[in-house]
Amino acid sequence: MATVSSPREPGPVGTAAVRSALPASSYPIERTRLDNGLRVLLAPDRTAPVVAVSVHYDVGFRSEPEGRTGFAHLFEHLMFQGSANVGKAEHPKHVQAAGGIFNGSTHPDYTDYFELLPAGALELALFLEADRMRAPKITRQNLDNQIAVVQEEIRVNVLNRPYGGFPWIKLPPVAFDTFPNAHNGYGDFSELAAAGLDDAEDFFDKYYAPGNAVLTIVGDFDSDEALTFVHRYFGDIPARAVPPRASFAEPVPAAERRAVLTDPLAPRAALAVGYRVPDPIADLPAYLAYYLLTEVLSDGDASRLERRLVQKDRSVIGVSTYLGAFGNPFDQRDPLLLTLEARQSEESSADAVLAAVDEELARLAGDGLDAGELERVQARVASSLLREADDALGRGLAMAVHELHRGRPELVNELPAELSAVTGEAVAAAAGSLLDQGRSVLELHAGAAS
Numbered sequence: 481m482a483t484v485s486s487p488r489e490p491g492p493v494g495t496a497a498v499r500s501a502l503p504a505s506s507y508p509i510e511r512t513r514l515d516n517g518l519r520v521l522l523a524p525d526r527t528a529p530v531v532a533v534s535v536h537y538d539v540g541f542r543s544e545p546e547g548r549t550g551f552a553h554l555f556e557h558l559m560f561q562g563s564a565n566v567g568k569a570e571h572p573k574h575v576q577a578a579g580g581i582f583n584g585s586t587h588p589d590y591t592d593y594f595e596l597l598p599a600g601a602l603e604l605a606l607f608l609e610a611d612r613m614r615a616p617k618i619t620r621q622n623l624d625n626q627i628a629v630v631q632e633e634i635r636v637n638v639l640n641r642p643y644g645g646f647p648w649i650k651l652p653p654v655a656f657d658t659f660p661n662a663h664n665g666y667g668d669f670s671e672l673a674a675a676g677l678d679d680a681e682d683f684f685d686k687y688y689a690p691g692n693a694v695l696t697i698v699g700d701f702d703s704d705e706a707l708t709f710v711h712r713y714f715g716d717i718p719a720r721a722v723p724p725r726a727s728f729a730e731p732v733p734a735a736e737r738r739a740v741l742t743d744p745l746a747p748r749a750a751l752a753v754g755y756r757v758p759d760p761i762a763d764l765p766a767y768l769a770y771y772l773l774t775e776v777l778s779d780g781d782a783s784r785l786e787r788r789l790v791q792k793d794r795s796v797i798g799v800s801t802y803l804g805a806f807g808n809p810f811d812q813r814d815p816l817l818l819t820l821e822a823r824q825s826e827e828s829s830a831d832a833v834l835a836a837v838d839e840e841l842a843r844l845a846g847d848g849l850d851a852g853e854l855e856r857v858q859a860r861v862a863s864s865l866l867r868e869a870d871d872a873l874g875r876g877l878a879m880a881v882h883e884l885h886r887g888r889p890e891l892v893n894e895l896p897a898e899l900s901a902v903t904g905e906a907v908a909a910a911a912g913s914l915l916d917q918g919r920s921v922l923e924l925h926a927g928a929a930s
Contacts, residue, residue, distance in 0.1 A: 507525065507892065507893055509890055509892075509893075510522040514711070515715070516715070517691025518690035518714055519883060521697070521883060523696075523875065524699075524700075525700065528700060528872065529598060529700050530596060530700060531597055531598075531601070531605070531700055532596045532696075532872040533605040533697055534695075534873075535594075535695050536591070536592045536694045536880040536881065537687060537692055538693070540591060543687065543726060544683075546659045549664050549668045550667015551672075552586050553667060554626060554630050554675060556584050556585070556586045558623060561619075561622040563611040564611055565611050578597055578604055579597065580598065580605075588805055588812050588813075589811070590881065592877065592880065593612075594877065596872065596873045599699060602706060606709045606713050607709075607713050610713035610714045610717065613714070613717055616684065618677060618684065620677055623676075630667060630672060631673075633666075637666075641745065642745040642746045643745075643924070644743075646752065647754075647922055650752070650922055651752045651817070651920065652754075652817075654739045657730060658730055689719070689720035689722055691719060691720070691721075692723070695714065696880040698879070728813070729814065732918070733920065735918040736919055737920045738921045739921070739922050741925070742925045746926040748824060748825075749823075749925055750822065750926075751796075751820075751821070751822045752819060752820065752922045752924070753837070753920065754817040754818070754919065754920040755819075756817065757803065757816065757818050757910075758814075759814035760809070760812070761813055761885055765902070765906075767809075770818055770910045771803060771899070772857055772902055773801075774802055774809075774818060775857040776854075776907060778799050778801040785799045788836055788840050789833065793828075793836055794825055795824065795828035795836065796822040799821070799823075801821075802818070802821075810878070810881055810885070810891075820837065830921070830923045838915060844908055845912030847908075848904055849907060854903075858900050858902070862900065865895050865899075875892055878891075
């Protein structure tokens with residue numbers, strides 16, 4: 481399972497200067513689609529003798545059936561339990577013997593599987609991924625074994641850890657009303673234990689069809705040779721119907737929602753606040769203003785909430801704001817949250833922290849950004865995106881998500897320029913919009929406080 485994780489003069493300040501300062505990123509992307517519907521993205525790059533291979537399936541924990549919470553994550557585990565021509569636990573052994581690394585992760589709107597290997601092992605990676613796309617070993621023994629593994633993972637990462645599942649599991653039930661958006665994607669023990677072979681087979685048939693997947697290859701390879709391997713191993717996997725993409729839309733709350741929980745292991749109180757943001761697929765430019773807003777609010781010592789809450793008021797010992805369940809702003813479709821998370825000092829109250837946050841948002845909305853503040857944030861974000869794109873695996877994973885969500889893998893090249901086009905007015909307006917909606921507040925009381 482994937483884990484988580486300032487007043488100025490009116491008018492935009494220096495956007496053109498930021499644009500010219502950003503290095504141009506241009507990673508060529510080739511794309512094709514097999515007869516069975518599998519989308520294939522190729523991005524050759526001879527700068528390092530490695531190759532990254534990933535397969536992204538258009539299904540995450542928001543698509544799992546009601547009464548089977550955690551099933552998407554459970555099925556991710558099941559996909560590592562062998563396939564038609566690969567024995568149990570042999571997939572990892574093959575990758576590691578070739579000098580590579582591998583993993584998989586479950587997100588709200590997709591599940592991914594990936595390898596990073598020496599360039600000469602490309603064919604091996606494609607064979608392994610195709611074999612489990614074709615026929616994973618879905619047996620009662622494998623299912624029972626992985627139910628136990630996932631239950632233990634929940635014990636370690638949630639039940640027996642301070643702040644376990646806070647806030648990515650605990651905040652959505654406050655902010656949302658429908659099962660897809662509000663339920664626990666890690667899973668309920670009793671519902672995991674009730675999972676049957678029919679559930680697994682139906683899930684595979686429905687969501688793991690070639691037409692519901694994206695295969696991405698990035699790194700040191702020849703495109704013609706790679707496509708030969710792709711057709712050899714994936715080309716004869718039978719096509720199946722692809723489910724229509726569900727809408728998880730919910731109205732934005734008009735009034736504040738509030739909940740309290742006690743964490744018996746937490747040493748100090750914490751606070752999580754969720755705000756709804758624009759649809760990142762339908763209105764990317766508007767959404768990007770909120771992305772930059774999170775950086776203005778909490779990224780670095782000069783950020784607004786760091787200065788106000790940590791340095792001045794000393795009401796919290798740490799604060800962060802981010803988009804999406806796991807802090808990757810491009811992971812999810814609508815609806816999703818801008819989350820503010822803070823660990824409180826011993827003397828502070830949740831209401832005092834919230835009041836200070838409201839003051840800072842109102843100041844930003846009314847006075848705008850300081851001179852140079854927008855440019856600093858844009859440059860930092862662009863630099864981070866470019867560093868990610870320099871890595872074959874990071875680039876491949878980002879390309880695949882942009883393809884799944886928007887049909888635009890080239891966004892991996894375009895996002896720095898898109899972000900540089902966001903104005904200070906747009907960021908200030910985004911801050912003001914957070915004050916105009918019903919936020920969702922989750923207070924965590926510390927059960928382990930002395």
